[in-house]
Amino acid sequence: MDIETPQIISDWREHAAEVKVYIVGFALSILLTLTAFVITIAHILSGWEIVAVLIFLALIQLFVQLIFFFHIGSKAQSKWNLYIFLFMIMIVSILVIGSLWIMTNLNSKMMPTTKQMIQYMNSQGAAL
Amino acid sequence: MEDIDTQIQEAPKYDKTDDTIVFGFWIYLMTDCVLFAALFAVYAVLHNNTFGGPSGSQIFSPHYVLIETLALLSSSFTCGIGLISAYNMQKNRVIGWFSVTFLLGVSFVIMEIVEFAHLINVGNSFKRSAFLSSYFTLVGTHGLHVTVGLIGMLILMIRIYTKGLTKSSVRRLTLLSLFWHFLDIIWIFIFTIVYMMGIA
Structure with a gap:
């Protein structure tokens, strides 16, 4: 051969x-x-x-x-391929779940419509 | 490269489990997964931000995407069969199966280019909205990977045709097949998350 x-x-x-x-x-x-x-x-x-x-x-x-x-x-x-793969899954999960979590929170808490903002400011003013 | 080649030639046989080069390539693939994960995260965050432009269900054609998907899936299969032929030293079969893989891959890329060209022509380019920017980035990056894989496949086939199935060629085929299967897996997620969820 x-x-x-x-x-x-x-x-x-x-x-x-x-x-x-x-x-x-x-x-x-x-x-x-x-x-x-x-x-x-x-x-x-x-x-x-x-x-x-x-x-x-x-x-x-x-x-x-x-x-x-x-x-x-x-x-x-080799089992090392599997270990690296599992490590990648961990990184990817943190990346994707973390991003979605943060961005949905930002969307719902920090992006009010103008109407909501005026209502909020009025409510704060009323409390003072 | 020559150093590595002689090292492997001295080894008694080509052992897939012990090949550090294949292992190194595997690590590269895993980091590429992280790249795609970032692009998927961007898409998931931005897919509702259409800025008055069209949404996914208005621009995606399910049947067109299904044909694209089946082409890529079949190419992944023919690539695997071709690799088995390479381990059996059947040179003509290797070239045959990888030619089929190449043609399926080329049809996939052409279909994607036609799809992109159509979107841009009707005014839905990546400039239209955040949704379309993230869509073009994600799907375009995948398409670019497929194109690079096709170029690599062409060069490798010429090499095998002229020099035969040498040890280093078979190893390169192993790497190429890993890359190709990897792109198929990424496409499954593009198919599901971008197209099917966009249409649903």
């Missing part, structure tokens, strides 16, 4: 198993995408319900792709 060439996966069954993993992951991803699409255009749900369902479907698809395409947590990947 040429020294430049990587190790051939000698066992064809291993090869077939790997292809099968990708096919299952692909089928599940398509199914989840179409479900999200149909739920959205059919207007079955509204408000927070559709948001919750769509986020749920996206998270399932995230896990499907992480397991079937990235093989995360399997023997083929």
Whole structure:
């Protein structure tokens, strides 16, 4: 064997198993995408319900792709990949949840309409 | 680079678990996730600030986006199959599968450019409102990543076609596949948060 060439996966069954993993992951991803699409255009749900369902479907698809395409947590990947991934999830959660939390608070507390502002000033004046 | 190449050539076999270069690339992908998370946070904060302009439900076409999504999803799949062929040293199959991946990726980018061009032509450019600014930034950054991936894929295919499946080429294919799957995951969230929630 040429020294430049990587190790051939000698066992064809291993090869077939790997292809099968990708096919299952692909089928599940398509199914989840179409479900999200149909739920959205059919207007079955509204408000927070559709948001919750769509986020749920996206998270399932995230896990499907992480397991079937990235093989995360399997023997083929080192556990350090998983640790770095979990650290990234922590940073991203702080970033996204923190931003949304702060900005919604600012929106509701610091951006009054003119009418609200006049009412507020009157109420403060009345109290004095 | 040469130093690293010789080191790996001396190793008895190509071991995916022990490859520090793949691990380094993985760390890069995770930091790229943080970049996208920041853009998603901006979009989530600004998506209602339409400044009298159109909202998401008025400008997004669900069927168009679905085709884009399926194209990218399929390209992620063909890319994975191509990588398995590379580990099996089937050069022609690698080039075949990655050509399919490339064409699907190019159609995705073209569809996105057409979508952007249409929005700008009807006056809904990134200047129109905070919502559209954040939309163009988020989706455009993803599109830019896909374009970079496509250029990398083209160069790598030429390299494999001329030099064959060398150890370093197979490693680069591994990195490219990771990058491609990563872009697919980011797109799932764009599809869900920007398009589906915008339309709903």
